[in-house]
Amino acid sequence: MDQRPLSLLHIHVKLLGFSLHSITPWPNNPSIFYLNGKRISRVEILGVVTSRDYKPNKFLRFTLDDGTHSITCILWLNHLTSPFFASRQPATLRVISDWAKCFADDIQFGKVARVRGRVSSYRGDLQVTVSDVFIERDPDAETLHRLDCISLGRRCYFV
Amino acid sequence: MSMADANDLGLQEYSVETAIAVIADHGATLKVDTQHLRELSFRIGSIFQFIGELNIQPNNEAILQARTGRNVDGIDLDLYYQSLQQLRQFQAKHMKNATT
Numbered sequence: 001m002d003q004r005p006l007s008l009l010h011i012h013v014k015l016l017g018f019s020l021h022s023i024t025p026w027p028n029n030p031s032i033f034y035l036n037g038k039r040i041s042r043v044e045i046l047g048v049v050t051s052r053d054y055k056p057n058k059f060l061r062f063t064l065d066d067g068t069h070s071i072t073c074i075l076w077l078n079h080l081t082s083p084f085f086a087s088r089q090p091a092t093l094r095v096i097s098d099w100a101k102c103f104a105d106d107i108q109f110g111k112v113a114r115v116r117g118r119v120s121s122y123r124g125d126l127q128v129t130v131s132d133v134f135i136e137r138d139p140d141a142e143t144l145h146r147l148d149c150i151s152l153g154r155r156c157y158f159v
Numbered sequence: 160m161s162m163a164d165a166n167d168l169g170l171q172e173y174s175v176e177t178a179i180a181v182i183a184d185h186g187a188t189l190k191v192d193t194q195h196l197r198e199l200s201f202r203i204g205s206i207f208q209f210i211g212e213l214n215i216q217p218n219n220e221a222i223l224q225a226r227t228g229r230n231v232d233g234i235d236l237d238l239y240y241q242s243l244q245q246l247r248q249f250q251a252k253h254m255k256n257a258t259t
Contacts, residue, residue, distance in 0.1 A: 018250060048210055048227055065210055068250065110196075110227035139234035143242045150242075150249045158253065 008035070012044040012116045013157065016149045017069025020045065020128075025121060033119050036158050043128060045071055046114045046136065046145040049107055057081065060104045064113060066142070073115055074122070075103055075130040103133040112136040114145070173201040179222075182207060191223045199228050206231050 013035065020043060026032040032041050047064030054060050060075040079085050079097040088096075107113055116132040136142075171188060172181040178194040180201060191209050193199065199207075211225040 016246075019253065022253070048208075048229075050210055050227055068246070110229055112229070139231040140238065143235065143239045146242045146246055147238075150245050153249060153253070 008038050008040045008157070010042070012042045013040045014044045014145070014149050014152055015157075016146065017045070017047065017064075017066045017071050019068075019149070019153065019157075020071060020119070021069050021126060023119065023126070031118060031120065038157065040119065042116065042118055044114065044116045045073075045128065046112065046142060047071065049109055049111050049113055052107065052109055054104065060107060062107050064115060066146075072122075072125065072127040073117065073130050074127050075100055075107070075133070077101065077104060103130065106133055106135050112141055114141070169204050169206040170201060171203070173203065180207075182209075189221065189223060191225050191228075193225050193228060196225055196228045199230070202230075206234060206236075 009032070015035075019035070023033040023035045023040065026034055026039060032039050034040075045064055045066065047066035047070075049062055050065045050070065051063040052060065053062065056077070058076075058078050060077060062073050062075070064071045064073060076082075077097070077100050079088075079093045079100065085093055112135065114134040114136055115128060115130055117128040117130040120127055120129050138144075167183050167186060169182060170180055171183050173179075173193075178192060178197075180191045180193050181188050182191060183189075191207075191211075193201070193209075201207075207228055208231050209223055209225040209228045211223045211227070214222050214224055216222060
């Protein structure tokens with residue numbers, strides 16, 4: 001039987017804000033971070049949108065507050081103009097761009113958002129580069145996310 | 160988060176003129192300034208979640224200057240409080256480990 005520890009590198013690790021802010025960068029790769037000695041690159045977070053900085057066709061920067069910490073998120077809206085994405089297929093970029101615009105419309109002040117994305121560092125601060133957004137309407141969504149994070153932390157992330 | 164039993168639950172008072180709401184939680188009450196939340200519909204007895212800055216007045220009264228607010232009627236409050244208890248234990252252990 002394979003005894004290697006479970007890799008968290010390519011899954012979205014469910015984290016509370018205070019745990020996310022405890023991760024440290026991996027020296028060899030700026031897109032990989034250490035969570036209690038385990039390498040991670042993607043996270044799933046959930047919280048109330050408490051700030052929103054919208055630059056049309058460039059980005060939407062917003063913060064999520066989950067009661068343990070505020071988390072800065074960046075949603076890029078420049079897929080069709082930035083040279084960074086030039087190597088991607090135009091049809092794929094159009095789809096990604098349309099989705100990003102929908103997500104930007106969904107992210108409104110006071111809404112509870114579940115966000116998936118890549119962890120990155122910007123000017124020394126952690127941020128999440130958004131790949132997926134879901135607006136929660138269930139009043140228990142925050143409670144259930146909190147319990148999920150605690151359970152996964154105890155059983156997997158912090159063992 | 161505001162809550163409690165049937166008569167001591169959620170929104171207790173709301174003034175349209177001042178936009179001051181009073182919420183109750185386990186017998187304690189808190190004033191909330193909701194002047195920035197004009198789109199929210201305030202119904203006595205409903206349960207609300209607010210995030211904002213807590214201001215202490217000269218008379219030692221605390222008022223929450225709400226930045227966001229939402230109605231969370233239907234929330235499972237027993238589960239909510241249990242999850243907070245679990246969170247405090249988890250945070251205490253996690254933060255202790257992080258500093259040792």
